[in-house]
Amino acid sequence: MSERLITCTVCPNGCQITVKTDDKNQVTEITGFKCKRGEVYAKAEVVDPVRTLTALVQVQNGEYEMCPVRTNIPVSKAKLIEIADLAVKQKFTAPIEIGQVLIKNVLDTGADIVATKSVLVK
Numbered sequence: 001m002s003e004r005l006i007t008c009t010v011c012p013n014g015c016q017i018t019v020k021t022d023d024k025n026q027v028t029e030i031t032g033f034k035c036k037r038g039e040v041y042a043k044a045e046v047v048d049p050v051r052t053l054t055a056l057v058q059v060q061n062g063e064y065e066m067c068p069v070r071t072n073i074p075v076s077k078a079k080l081i082e083i084a085d086l087a088v089k090q091k092f093t094a095p096i097e098i099g100q101v102l103i104k105n106v107l108d109t110g111a112d113i114v115a116t117k118s119v120l121v122k
Contacts, residue, residue, distance in 0.1 A: 001028070006045050008038040017042040050074035053113075055087050057102065062094030062119040069102060071111040079109060087113050094121045 001022055008015040015038050020029040027046060033039045044050065052074050056066040075083060083106050092102055096119040103113035 004046055006042045008033065008041055010037045010041045011035065013038070019043065019046045021046060049077040051077050051080055053080055053083055053087070053111075054116075055084050057087055057113075058091045059096060059119050060091055060093045061121055062096070063122045064117075064119050067092065067096055067119045068116045069113050070116055071106070071109075072101075072114050073111045075106075075109045075111045079107060083107055083109070083111075083113075094119045 001020065003018060003020045006017045006019055008017055013034050015033050017030060017032040017038055019027060019042050022028050025047065027043050030039050030042055033042060053071045055069055057069050059065060059067045069087060071083070086106065087103060090103065096102070096115045096117075098115055098118045100115045101112045102115055105111070106113050
């Protein structure tokens with residue numbers, strides 16, 4: 001059995017939430033949250049934390065050599081480095097429109113890599 005203290009980032013309260021798990025990492029008790037969203041966040045943070053990936057990718061023939069991108073939904077923290085490595089090894093050709101999907105369903109996560117800036121042809 002283990003215990004983790006999580007600082008909730010869902011709302012401005014910043015609750016200090018204690019999550020207790022058994023030897024199979026199953027949540028047995030959650031205390032210290034002030035709202036349901038905090039409880040859900042703390043459980044997910046212990047069982048399968050997720051993050052939104054942000055990165056820069058290379059652009060050929062563009063007004064900029066790089067384009068900022070992100071995942072359209074949070075992905076498992078365990079896959080973050082693998083997804084980032086895949087994305088930054090790609091080369092995309094201008095023009096790129098903001099919101100354009102550059103990699104669909106990256107590594108079968110259900111997340112798309114989308115451009116967060118437009119890049120015109122130089």
